[in-house]
Amino acid sequence: MWVMSRLEVWEERTEWWLVAAALVFLGAYATPIIWPQIPADVTRTCHVVVLITWVIFWIDYAVRLGLAEDRSRFVRRNVIDLVALAVPMFRPLRLLVLLNLITVLNRVGLHTMRGRVATYTGFGSLVMILVAGLAITDAERGAPGSMIGSFGDGLWWAAVTVTTVGYGDIFPVTAAGRVIAAVLMVGGIALLGVVTATLASWLVERVSTENERVETATRAQVEALADEVRALRAELATRSEPPPG
Amino acid sequence: MWVMSRLEVWEERTEWWLVAAALVFLGAYATPIIWPQIPADVTRTCHVVVLITWVIFWIDYAVRLGLAEDRSRFVRRNVIDLVALAVPMFRPLRLLVLLNLITVLNRVGLHTMRGRVATYTGFGSLVMILVAGLAITDAERGAPGSMIGSFGDGLWWAAVTVTTVGYGDIFPVTAAGRVIAAVLMVGGIALLGVVTATLASWLVERVSTENERVETATRAQVEALADEVRALRAELATRSEPPPG
Amino acid sequence: MWVMSRLEVWEERTEWWLVAAALVFLGAYATPIIWPQIPADVTRTCHVVVLITWVIFWIDYAVRLGLAEDRSRFVRRNVIDLVALAVPMFRPLRLLVLLNLITVLNRVGLHTMRGRVATYTGFGSLVMILVAGLAITDAERGAPGSMIGSFGDGLWWAAVTVTTVGYGDIFPVTAAGRVIAAVLMVGGIALLGVVTATLASWLVERVSTENERVETATRAQVEALADEVRALRAELATRSEPPPG
């Protein structure tokens, strides 16, 4: 029987609380970016909420590190978590926790490999565009020479970038913006790759099903035949002995 | 025997009428966009024709919904139809009905999976570029700062966008134009994916045919052999019994 | 025995003459584009040579059409040839004859499917960039607002376009230039697709070779076994009969 480690028990129990924290973080992070003319005290509240979720994620990370059996392996495997927690610029990466929402979709009944890949890709792309749009608007608005004046511009830029179209009507001019863009471009290449690979895998399978009219012999089938022959031999042995009697 | 549902009978019977309605819609939609200097009453007639085809598509949707056995499933499966009917900006999506024209091509003799995929991709890309070119010209011409002055510009922009080249000589500046662009970019990624996947599937098959000189044993073959052995055993049983006599 | 049709005999015999004609055409077509300050009479000579090769290609097409058994099928299968001959703007397409040079490479020893695909792709891309660079320089130089002043600019533009990078420092402004660009973009998508598909097919094969330690039973093997059993049964029949004697 497969017993869950204490780390896995913790991760399963806290999963939904972290998704909730990420959604709260998303709201508090997005509000002052989408509506910059918001009253100053709302903005301040939002910053406090962002800080609180940040502390929650740190506590979760610390507990998980404490529960892990092989700690150096845990740190290596969760480098992204650490980066997202430690570097203020990568705060939006914390939203990747939202990918856990996909488990709900899985329960709805996507049991095939390709179905899961397609769901992750679609949902992940939307989260990626949304988060990149927020982050770039946050990083660029107000910078000298910036072309991004609103969240709409940020979203549009994210869509143009992730699809590798790159018109050049909007491009980041700050160092933080360029780092966000580089991450998004890598995401775009991965997106293209996943879409193509899923289609190719589907097509390879369909075509091979079409071609294969020949069913290959199974191992079980040959084993049954071998049993038959062995029985025949045993029978022959018993039948052949009486004659001398 | 497979009996068609009433919904399928309706869809088969109305198929060509809808394609005809879509072609009429295309003409009436495209005319004032391609020739903006057309007399005002021609433009008005076009708008009326567009409205009539819109009503026809609504009626068709209502009848299909009425005939469907599982209505909530029907709505879920035909979300694109509903969006194309309800949101004025997505009117051009109604032209997707033109994809039914491919069934003609299928009758000409494309029976393989890959042949069908290639035909859909080629025809679908052309329809997509044409429709996107019309829609962006409609949305952008006359907008302040717009770079699209004619249908030719719109077509050129659509080709540059769908191939993800994205020079940036022309890009949408209105919200409606950006939405059209986002849809087209997703289409471009899908196009790239389908082209690559079709080629990969073809090449995987060709290479595996080249490598395979070994024919694998079939299930039928092993079954025939098992019959042979069983017959042998039966024969042995009948032959071995006489001796005691 | 497979007998060549008269059309195939003609095509094999003229193959090298056509490649030679295409090379002469390339030289005569490229010279006034690459060196626009060339003396007027050299330019005139080049135009005459281009005209002569054009007539040669027309004669070849006519002879092939005359020799074809199914003429309407021949026309359908050679649409590109006809377009390249009839439309002045598509003259450079005649250079596709140069792809026959690949047969030389094939003789050097590329016998695998993938080797041939890779060779065609590499050589075809180079020809495509070269030809597109010449054609765009021809079409755009001197046009109002044009950004292409030399063959070097044209080559650079072709490389930026075929890889779908599309900086937008140079883009066509004439209708002819846009048509050339559209053809090149389609070529770029095909190029990306072929590169990816070749790599994917290679990797799928390598990985499946790595995984497969199990050799599947062959048809011949099971047939030999069936022969053995049949012989056993025959022997049993002859041995079992004597006892009563």
Next chain:
Amino acid sequence: MWVMSRLEVWEERTEWWLVAAALVFLGAYATPIIWPQIPADVTRTCHVVVLITWVIFWIDYAVRLGLAEDRSRFVRRNVIDLVALAVPMFRPLRLLVLLNLITVLNRVGLHTMRGRVATYTGFGSLVMILVAGLAITDAERGAPGSMIGSFGDGLWWAAVTVTTVGYGDIFPVTAAGRVIAAVLMVGGIALLGVVTATLASWLVERVSTENERVETATRAQVEALADEVRALRAELATRSEPPPG
């Protein structure tokens, strides 16, 4: 037994010295590019170090050519080395020696085909972006109309180019810069292809594992069965002979 040729012995022994020389070259090549305000004598020292590593690579090439059994084949197989040594503009290609560092990663335990491909791609892309960023900054800074003022700009341009996004905020204006860009674009297409192919190969395998619940009969299995039948026949022969006695 497989005996190493003298060339292979040399290559294995010098491998790490060449990697060290490449790292020294990287430092000496990069320093004046990244910090252009460096004192003149440091710059001069760097140039001398670059020259020394260049001589070392020439000596290595000469020794390997001397040890090779088939010299014309050696030259053909190592064209890139020769180009990197002979053409000053391609000096950075010498950094490709750094790819040998991957053998360290291999020792850490990447034994699967796909693991190796992924490692080469990731590491190779980083080296490619770094080297292209250095080379373009070297080639473009100070050129009239150049948009690249610092190594940061160069890196940003390399990332935008290799992912085929191509905003067009920065593009090369010198001939050397355009050649570097063309090489990087080809690298970008290859990168896209490798990422997609690796994903596709992984997915094809996972899906085929999912589908295959049937284990095919193995050759060994059928052979064992044939032995059984042959034994049966032999036994029958010995048993059937006594009766006449």
